[in-house]
Amino acid sequence: MSLTLADARIVTPEGVHDGWLTIEDGRITHIGRGSAPRDGHSLGGRHVVPGFVDIHNHGGAGGSFPTGEQDRARQAVALHERHGTTTMIASLVTGTTDELAAAASSLAELCDDGLLAGIHFEGPYISKARCGAHNPALLREPTPQEFTTLVEAGRGHVRMLTIAPELPGALDTIRAAVAQGVIAALGHSDATFEQTLEGVEAGASVATHLYNAMPALGHRAPGPVAALLEDERVTVELINDGVHVHPAMLRLAFAVAGPRRTALITDAMAATGMGDGTYVLGSMEVSVTDGVARLVEGGSIAGSTLTMDVAFRRAVREVGLSLPEAVQVASLTPARVLGLDGEVGSIAVGRFADLVVLDNSLEVAGVMKRGSWITEP
Ligand SMILES: [Zn+2]
Numbered sequence: 001m002s003l004t005l006a007d008a009r010i011v012t013p014e015g016v017h018d019g020w021l022t023i024e025d026g027r028i029t030h031i032g033r034g035s036a037p038r039d040g041h042s043l044g045g046r047h048v049v050p051g052f053v054d055i056h057n058h059g060g061a062g063g064s065f066p067t068g069e070q071d072r073a074r075q076a077v078a079l080h081e082r083h084g085t086t087t088m089i090a091s092l093v094t095g096t097t098d099e100l101a102a103a104a105s106s107l108a109e110l111c112d113d114g115l116l117a118g119i120h121f122e123g124p125y126i127s128k129a130r131c132g133a134h135n136p137a138l139l140r141e142p143t144p145q146e147f148t149t150l151v152e153a154g155r156g157h158v159r160m161l162t163i164a165p166e167l168p169g170a171l172d173t174i175r176a177a178v179a180q181g182v183i184a185a186l187g188h189s190d191a192t193f194e195q196t197l198e199g200v201e202a203g204a205s206v207a208t209h210l211y212n213a214m215p216a217l218g219h220r221a222p223g224p225v226a227a228l229l230e231d232e233r234v235t236v237e238l239i240n241d242g243v244h245v246h247p248a249m250l251r252l253a254f255a256v257a258g259p260r261r262t263a264l265i266t267d268a269m270a271a272t273g274m275g276d277g278t279y280v281l282g283s284m285e286v287s288v289t290d291g292v293a294r295l296v297e298g299g300s301i302a303g304s305t306l307t308m309d310v311a312f313r314r315a316v317r318e319v320g321l322s323l324p325e326a327v328q329v330a331s332l333t334p335a336r337v338l339g340l341d342g343e344v345g346s347i348a349v350g351r352f353a354d355l356v357v358l359d360n361s362l363e364v365a366g367v368m369k370r371g372s373w374i375t376e377p
């Protein structure tokens with residue numbers, strides 16, 4: 001089965017050009033400039049960008065990945081797919097060993113089905129001082145035994161661990177994670193600049209939502225932010241919802257780390273795509289007002305109600321990125337973090353036909369995953 005998309009404005013990391021592309025068996029087989037050589041589905045001059053890749057996402061449509069409930073998780077994935085996310089990992093939050101292992105084991109089946117690209121343990125090895133919406137009573141120091149139990153529960157699908165490098169045993173755990181093919185991400189941390197660099201030396205390569213849940217950038221105490229931004233080995237996650245991070249700080253991060261080391265994430269929770277109200281994130285009660293999620297107790301920001309299309313649009317409109325740069329931070333760089341950039345994250349011959357069609361105001365007009373329309377433009 002072959003499909004040609006014609007009259008498209010195709011956005012690649014190199015630039016934007018008018019042309020067409022052909023899809024066969026779920027993959028892009030030809031990309032051309034100008035008029036298509038044969039009749040195709042005309043996109044009427046609309047933009048086509050690669051499907052978004054979200055490496056930090058707790059759910060949506062009322063479903064919360066930390067519960068491990070498969071039907072609700074499928075609804076969450078479907079919601080994010082309609083908003084252009086064609087590759088995502090499920091982020092859990094701090095829980096007991098049994099809770100985390102059960103959720104990972106359940107979600108591993110959705111990874112087997114290709115709905116999820118992996119599982120992310122955000123916690124439980126994080127700082128009490130910077131725990132945000134994680135249950136402080138369940139935070140603990142890492143042990144090799146527990147970490148192995150969690151990784152095994154995910155049956156090869158555990159992709160990421162967020163950990164605070166200053167905790168006793170953290171550096172050994174980072175090394176163990178990397179040795180098992182798990183990306184170590186530093187975050188929910190009270191580390192100094194130096195402690196953060198030790199974490200990177202041990203093998204950590206991602207900053208979990210830079211700026212949020214870590215000490216602020218200070219001119220005498222640069223802290224994790226400066227260490228993570230400056231180090232060429234680290235990709236920084238940013239929540240671009242206009243609530244978590246000021247656009248000026250996004251520009252600052254982007255100016256230092258550039259599109260190659262910046263990944264937009266949603267950190268979305270169950271309320272995404274739903275109305276305001278009361279929800280849970282792990283074991284914590286969360287109240288959502290005007291789309292902003294906060295813990296009922298204490299008022300900490302508790303994830304977001306962001307979708308990647310909004311993060312992308314804001315990156316262009318509020319942060320000032322070009323379309324090719326926005327595509328890089330929303331698709332290619334996060335795909336590279338996951339080691340999936342040979343399959344997804346860019347519009348190129350041989351890649352999966354994971355595509356988002358955007359109208360002139362950069363709203364989603366259509367989404368294709370593996371060559372099949374999720375919403376047809
Ligand atoms: Zn999170």
